[in-house]
Amino acid sequence: MSIGISEEHVELAATLRKWASSLGGTELTRTAEEDAHATFAEAWSAAQEMGITTIALPEAAGGGGGTVLDVAVALEACAHELVPGALLGPAVASLLLGSSEHAATLAEGAVVGLALGDVVWDAPQATHVLLATPGDAWVLAPREAVELDLAAPGLDLTRRFGTVRLVDDAAAVAVPGLTTARVRRAAVTLAAAEASGLARWCLATAVDYAKVREQFGRKIGSFQAIKHLCAEMLEHAETVTSLAWDVANAADAGDDAQWTYASDVAGALAFDAALEVAKSCIQVLGGIGFTFEHDAHFYYRRASALRGLLGSSDAAALRLASRAAAGERRRLDVDLEGRDEALRPEARDTAARIAALPDAERRAALVDSGYLTPHWPTPYGLGADAVRQLVIDQELTRAGVERPDLVIAGWALPTILEHGTEEQRERFVRPSLLGELVWCQLFSEPGAGSDLASLRTRAERVEGGWRLSGQKVWTSVAHRADWGICLARTDPEAPQHRGITYFLVDMRNSEGIEVRPLREMTGEALFNEVFLDDVFVPDGCVVAEPGDGWRLARTTLANERVAMASSRLGTSTERAVELAAAGLGEADLVKVGRAVALSTVCSLLGVRTVMRSLAGRGPGPESSVAKLLGVRSRQEGSELVVALQQDRLVVPDEQLRADLWEMLSTRCLSIAGGTTQVLRNVAGERILGLPR
Structure with missing residues (x-):
């Protein structure tokens, strides 16, 4: 997976990863391990030829005329293959100076060393330095106007740093409007993209190793501890990627307040999360991951250095809390690229008509219009694609219409729609949408919670139907449900995942059902135990065929629900x-x-x-x-x-x-x-x- 989602960005990421891999970044890093003056000239020359750092510069200045998101996708790919030397700093400089008189200088191949504080990035290679002067005024100074002290190779062996002092004020050119806050915001934006690339490599490397490494006669990836560790790495990696994607989008949108908010979110989580993935990668690799010969430590080193360079995550979290307390939120908009224009008038009119009705009549109007479940097939929905679903959501929200929660019916009805008979659809779907029928789910058992294949409730064939006996537990709203969806074993000789059938149980009128409330830690009783004692279920209440229950239990409609996330926090x-x-x-x-x-x-x-x-x-x-x-x-x-x-x-x-x-x-x-x-x-x- 990559930061990019569009076809163009996916292709760009794949192309650049292949190109970056050909540079042999870790080999170059090992060769220059002790060289404080290393410039990694081969990598820089190749990056210049590809135009990596100048993607976002205006075309008129000799750049690519691209977006910040384009740059983020490129930097993620380069970090994935650990391209060494100047890359991040010049890309940040291009982002900050792209609209200034200095853009052409950057396009011609200038290496701008970025000085956040006294530390200057890419010091051995820098032709210019972007640094702050007293009063938070920023200047771009040529190399001869500064005194650079090169540091010995540090934690991150793929880059070189130094300290800087401006010695010729007259040679430095002021950059109007540039502030430390803006420089740091731009640096966080593009560094988050690098963090995503690092996390993605570490995750892929750990997973690939876990698939082949054997211990105790088994692949280590089959051990639950390793499986959980890799899943947690996935959580962290997806976090970093989503943050890098969002802050780049915010930068492109041109709203400084939103960009600032998004950069603080990224600063609070992205670099810590990337470092966690790097550490876990070494843990999965075991002893081989601790050797200098394996590449994993280079990723761990760069992830650690990025976190140090970009400032404290606590400071970002503190700023974010203050912004949120002042009422700021991240506005999460989706550009539908004009595909909504033809759909919006009808959706707006329908939503307005529903909003004008008394509250008691709105639900029926939502059902009749298909707006309650637009992703469902007609006549119960509209068979709406993603764009139409989003338009309907937006217009209902604009009109102040809130959809009722279908609760368990939202799980039961799709199964009936896809696998049930026409009689079952007519009997259950519309009344449930209208709220006339309440459903519960009779799946979990005392000995079969998440492990549904181990369920013991049995169903025996009788004339005209089946007799169900067993115990269900953790059944929400069973005490007021009209119907229940129930899994029961109809073939005890079949393998665990087979021989299970999907039943619809009449909770109101069936004999042999006992519901016992389970008081929860809140003091309330939403859950229940349900005892089934020879409960008769007619053949007309079996969904699909006997033995299909396991497959049906995992059913979702192919045309899945798409919903826009709210800017409101939890x-x-x-x-x-x-x-x-x-x-x-x-x-x-x-x-x-x-x-x-x-x-x-x-x-x-x-x-x-x-x-x-x-x-x-x-x-x-x-x-x-x-x-x-x-x-x-x-x-x-x-x-x-x-x-x-x-x-x-x-x-x-x-x-x-x-x-x-x-x-x-x-x-x-x-x-x-x-x-x-x-x-x-x-x-x-x-x-x-x-x-x-």
Whole structure:
């Protein structure tokens, strides 16, 4: 996977990775290991020929006329192959000076050493230095106007640094409007792209090794500990990639406030996350990863150096908390490139018509129009593609119309639509959409939670149907459900994943059903135990054929739901921001800033999923990672809200009682719908391809 989503960016990334690989970056690095004056001239010459650092310079100045996102895709590819020497610094300089009189100088091959503080990047190779003078005034100085002290090779062996002092003020040319904040913002933007490339290489290297390395007679990738470690690497890598993509987009949009916000989100998470992936890569590799001969340590070194160069993640989180407390949020817009124009008038008129109805009539209008489930096939939806779904969402939001939550019906009905009979569709789908039927899910059992293949509820053939007996547990809303979707074993001789059938159980009128509420840690009883004692289910309530249950349980409609992420943070994160606005100490503000950053990442993953759908690409790993990170965000956010209120939690007022309830209730999120650990197994096997 890459920062880029469009076909052009995917092709650009693939081409540049191949080119960058041919440079032999790690071999060049090893050759120059002790050379403080190393310029990696071969790599720089090749990069200049490819126009890497001048992609975003105006064409009139001799550049590529590209976008910041173009540059980010290129730098990610170069970092993936660890191209050494001057690259990041000159690219940042091009971004900052592209509209100035200095653009032509950059296009001609000048190497601008970037000085953030006293440290100058690419010191041995620099023909110019971009540095700050007193009063935060920035100047571009030729090499002869500065005194450069070259440092011995440091942590990052792929680059060289030094310290700088301006000795000829008259030779330096002022860069109007440039500030330290803007320079750092540009540096974070492009460094995040490098961090993504580093993380991607480390993830791929670890996974490839885990697929072939054997211990105790098995591939190590089949061990759950390794599988989980690689899945966590995937979470970190997707985080870095989404942040790099977003901050580059924000830079291109031309809104300084949004760019600043996005760069603080990236600064709070991206470089720490990339370093975690690099460390985990070495851990998976084991002893070979600790050798100098393996390339892994070069990636670890550069990831560490990037984090040091770009400033404290705590400082970024602190700034982010302050911005969020002042009401700022990342606006998550999708450019539909004009594909929405023909669809929007009808969608706007329909949404306005629904909004004008009394609340009690809106649901039926949503169902009749297909706007409740536009991604479903007609007559229950519109068979809408991604663009039309987004337009409908936007217009309903604009009109103030909120869709009702289908809850378990949202899982049951797609299965009935795709695999059920016409009679079943007519009987169940529309009444459920209207809210006339409430559903529960009878899947989990005391001995078969995430492991549904081990379920023991049995169904025996009788005249006209089946008799079901067994026990189900953790069944939400069973106490008020009209119908339940139930898996039961109809062929005990078949292999575990076979011999299971998908039933529709009448919870109101069937004899032999006992529902016992299970009181949760919140003190409420949403979950239930359900005992099935010789419950009769007619043949007309079997979906598809006997034995198809396992396949049906995993059904989703081919035309999947596409939804635009909200710029609003999660409930608990918004509450934490509210507490920050009321006044918190610096350490607590940093925690709030990190929560804001994580919540923003979850939204970004959703946006990238939408963009992938719009580009006609199959689902990427974002949705799986979003589930894992979303659970973490909600749980950690709710815990933070309670922790911020310190000893008041033992004498709570009404608001704090609500905060406590949220913290307690979110504990189930890492269990419900498949535990976090099981989902990491799934991610390891289905996304990363690790052995079972």
